[in-house]
Amino acid sequence: xxxxxxxxxxxxxxxxxxxxxxxxxxxxxxxxxxxxxxxxxxxxxxxxxxxxxxxxxxxxxxxxxxxxxxxxxxxxxxxxxxxxxxxxxxxxxxxxxxxxxxxxxxxxxxxxxxxxxxxxxxxxxxxxxxxxxxxxxxxxxxxxxxxxxxxxxxxxxxxxxxxxxxxxxxxxxxxxxxxxxxxxxxxxxxxxxxxxxxxxxxxxxxxxxxxxxxxxxxxxxxxxxxxxxxxxxxxxxxxxxxxxxxxxxxxxxxxxxxxxxxxxxxxxxxxxxxxxxxxxxxxxxxxxxxxxxxxxxxxxxxxxx
Amino acid sequence: xxxxxxxxxxxxxxxxxxxxxxxxxxxxxxxxxxxxxxxxxxxxxxxxxxxxxxxxxxxxxxxxxxxxxxxxxxxxxxxxxxxxxxxxxxxxxxxxxxxxxxxxxxxxxxxxxxxxxxxxxxxxxxxxxxxxxxxxxxxxxxxxxxxxxxxxxxxxxxxxxxxxxxxxxxxxxxxxxxxxxxxxxxxxxxxxxxxxxxxxxxxxxxxxxxxxxxxxxxxxxxxxxxxxxxxxxxxxxxxxxxxxxxxxxxxxxxxxxxxxxxxxxxxxxxxxxxxxxxxxxxxxxxxxxxxxxxxxxxxxxxxxx
Numbered sequence: 001x002x003x004x005x006x007x008x009x010x011x012x013x014x015x016x017x018x019x020x021x022x023x024x025x026x027x028x029x030x031x032x033x034x035x036x037x038x039x040x041x042x043x044x045x046x047x048x049x050x051x052x053x054x055x056x057x058x059x060x061x062x063x064x065x066x067x068x069x070x071x072x073x074x075x076x077x078x079x080x081x082x083x084x085x086x087x088x089x090x091x092x093x094x095x096x097x098x099x100x101x102x103x104x105x106x107x108x109x110x111x112x113x114x115x116x117x118x119x120x121x122x123x124x125x126x127x128x129x130x131x132x133x134x135x136x137x138x139x140x141x142x143x144x145x146x147x148x149x150x151x152x153x154x155x156x157x158x159x160x161x162x163x164x165x166x167x168x169x170x171x172x173x174x175x176x177x178x179x180x181x182x183x184x185x186x187x188x189x190x191x192x193x194x195x196x197x198x199x200x201x202x203x204x205x206x207x208x209x210x211x212x213x214x215x216x217x218x219x220x221x222x223x224x225x226x227x228x229x230x231x232x233x234x235x236x237x238x239x240x241x242x243x244x245x246x247x248x249x250x251x252x253x254x255x256x257x258x259x260x261x262x263x264x265x266x267x268x269x270x271x272x273x274x275x276x277x278x279x280x281x282x283x284x285x286x287x288x289x290x291x292x293x294x295x296x297x298x299x300x301x302x303x304x305x
Numbered sequence: 306x307x308x309x310x311x312x313x314x315x316x317x318x319x320x321x322x323x324x325x326x327x328x329x330x331x332x333x334x335x336x337x338x339x340x341x342x343x344x345x346x347x348x349x350x351x352x353x354x355x356x357x358x359x360x361x362x363x364x365x366x367x368x369x370x371x372x373x374x375x376x377x378x379x380x381x382x383x384x385x386x387x388x389x390x391x392x393x394x395x396x397x398x399x400x401x402x403x404x405x406x407x408x409x410x411x412x413x414x415x416x417x418x419x420x421x422x423x424x425x426x427x428x429x430x431x432x433x434x435x436x437x438x439x440x441x442x443x444x445x446x447x448x449x450x451x452x453x454x455x456x457x458x459x460x461x462x463x464x465x466x467x468x469x470x471x472x473x474x475x476x477x478x479x480x481x482x483x484x485x486x487x488x489x490x491x492x493x494x495x496x497x498x499x500x501x502x503x504x505x506x507x508x509x510x511x512x513x514x515x516x517x518x519x520x521x522x523x524x525x526x527x528x529x530x531x532x533x534x535x536x537x538x539x540x541x542x543x544x545x546x547x548x549x550x551x552x553x554x555x556x557x558x559x560x561x562x563x564x565x566x567x568x569x570x571x572x573x574x575x576x577x578x579x580x581x582x583x584x585x586x587x588x589x590x591x592x593x594x595x596x597x598x599x600x601x602x603x604x605x606x607x608x609x610x
Contacts, residue, residue, distance in 0.1 A: 005518075026522075027379040027506060028345035030444050033338030040333035041388045041424050041436055048392075048428040074332040083346045085434045087353075119346050119434075123353040129390045129424075129434040131346055139335050201332060213310075217331075 015115040029117035040071035046125035061103025064128035073190035074202035077134030084118040085129040145199040145218035145263035151275035154189040161254020176239035197262040221280030226287040334422035345376035351430035366408025369433035378495035379507035382439030389423040390434040450504040450523035450568035456580035459494040466559020481544035502567040526585030531592040
């Protein structure tokens with residue numbers, strides 16, 4: 001078994017040196033900032049957020065970085081640096097360990113940024129906690145939605161949830177599986193929101209639940225047009241049918257999509273319209289010409305376990 | 306059991322709203338930066354870094370934030386924001402949960418900063434991963450030590466290690482225990498190093514081991530004067546004697562001191578001199594008029610477990 005410091009040396013090789021000259025290996029990373037930045041942290045824990053039989057080590061690393069970066073996308077920010085805190089069982093082999101780090105690097109590369117530091121500890125279960133910073137002069141918050149705005153989304157809502165359910169039932173060949181295994185933080189869509197969207201959130205807990213957070217922060221009601229939501233969602237319909245799941249439930253309540261949900265008085269490039277913002281509170285559904293409130297039954301870490 | 310979102314609401318109350326108006330509860334925290342900042346992440350995991358019987362929940366929260374902030378002290382930076390990622394067993398009571406957060410707030414208050422966001426997940430075991438940012442125009446790195454510099458330290462090296470050993474053996478009344486339970490990130494000492502120290506590191510794995518990292522990064526040899534190190538260390542001698550431990554071993558190899566170790570051509574205010582930097586590699590000890598190399602046998606997460 002390699003020592004902690006030998007493993008840190010391996011990480012240095014995989015991630016490379018930071019641009020500033022102080023990357024992995026110093027007490028802290030050095031970052032150059034021009035004014036405001038946004039900053040987030042996200043944890044992925046074995047047997048809570050994933051099981052090893054559902055993902056390769058490289059997927060696990062990739063997914064952890066993308067899930068954290070998705071919060072930056074939701075603020076309209078571009079990632080400028082990543083730190084990774086890894087709690088790794090001593091039973092992890094050298095190649096498994098390297099694959100984790102390579103997955104993290106793959107994601108950082110795709111995001112146009114780098115892993116510039118982190119922390120390593122031995123322990124059970126495997127967990128990856130990732131913190132990202134991004135530049136953003138005018139962040140898009142959850143609190144700016146106003147009655148009269150329309151609701152917009154970017155991304156294939158529900159497909160990741162179908163993929164996860166397919167994996168849980170051993171159907172790893174379903175085409176939705178890769179949406180769950182390899183989510184992409186929608187950075188370009190987030191940048192397209194800037195100066196247009198009044199509020200935004202990324203869909204990690206399910207559309208209805210996350211729409212509820214946005215509605216609460218903004219003091220408005222979000223009315224989701226289910227017919228518009230389900231229209232043209234071909235991949236969702238097809239993969240859900242194969243897996244024997246409800247496409248509608250997956251789109252409304254499925255988590256881990258990392259789609260972006262935004263409100264805006266005008267269209268947002270690359271987004272499609274799925275509802276309207278009105279006075280009131282909570283989330284309502286409009287379906288077959290009728291409107292009514294919906295219970296928020298997306299995933300909740302504490303209630304579900 | 307409260308839901309994840311009820312718990313996040315409790316955290317909002319405890320931590321307060323960020324100055325920017327976007328604190329706990331948005332996708333990411335918003336921070337204003339003036340030029341360079343330094344950034345670090347640190348994990349504290351139950352049964353790896355601590356046992357619950359050794360610490361109150363409030364101590365656990367406090368300690369996690371201070372351990373992370375210590376990395377900023379070692380760079381000569383002043384903390385400007387903290388994010389906390391908590392993995393909490395569902396068995397944690399409301400009051401235990403609040404105490405954890407209050408300990409994090411206590412530490413942030415003492416550091417002159419705030420907890421402005423984070424992440425919450427249910428899971429076992431209890432773990433706290435903390436990321437801190439701090440302003441610093443000219444960070445002190447590990448790589449700047451030069452032959453001819455002298456070695457300086459700030460903090461009571463070894464006392465925390467005595468405290469931890471005392472706790473492990475059920476001697477919770479030993480006065481060294483509080484040094485381990487409630488370490489302080491030495492921010493003021495870190496600021497005093499700026500423009501003076503050539504290199505620095507915080508002592509988390511043990512003086513000899515961390516001196517080794519600094520020696521390796523700088524391409525020099527550090528010669529620690531053990532007689533100078535042990536001189537005047539009254540609290541260390543007294544607490545080690547009571548506990549039946551070697552004060553010398555604790556000072557050289559004990560971890561989690563969060564003392565600062567620096568090299569400098571001139572004295573550093575508030576630091577005391579404990580050696581010299583010469584050409585060569587590795588760490589040597591000078592003791593009773595003799596000098597020789599020392600094995601690095603501080604704590605190593607992977608070797609020790």
